[in-house]
Amino acid sequence: MIANGSSLVSLISDKAYDKKISGYLHVLQDDSRRRLYAILKANLLFLFKSEE
Secondary structure (H helix, E strand, C coil), X not given: CCCCHHHHHHXXXXXXXXXXXXXXEEEEEXXXXXXXXXXXXXXXXXXXXXXX
């Protein structure tokens, strides 16, 4: 999938566009589990190291 990075940044930071779900997810990566903050907007899942 090819994405326009600036469009994704504007979507995730748009306060007027309601997020559907937000919270922490435990993701399996490289044979270990990581706790990441996730936000679902416009059917796109964004993962971050922390909520800030």
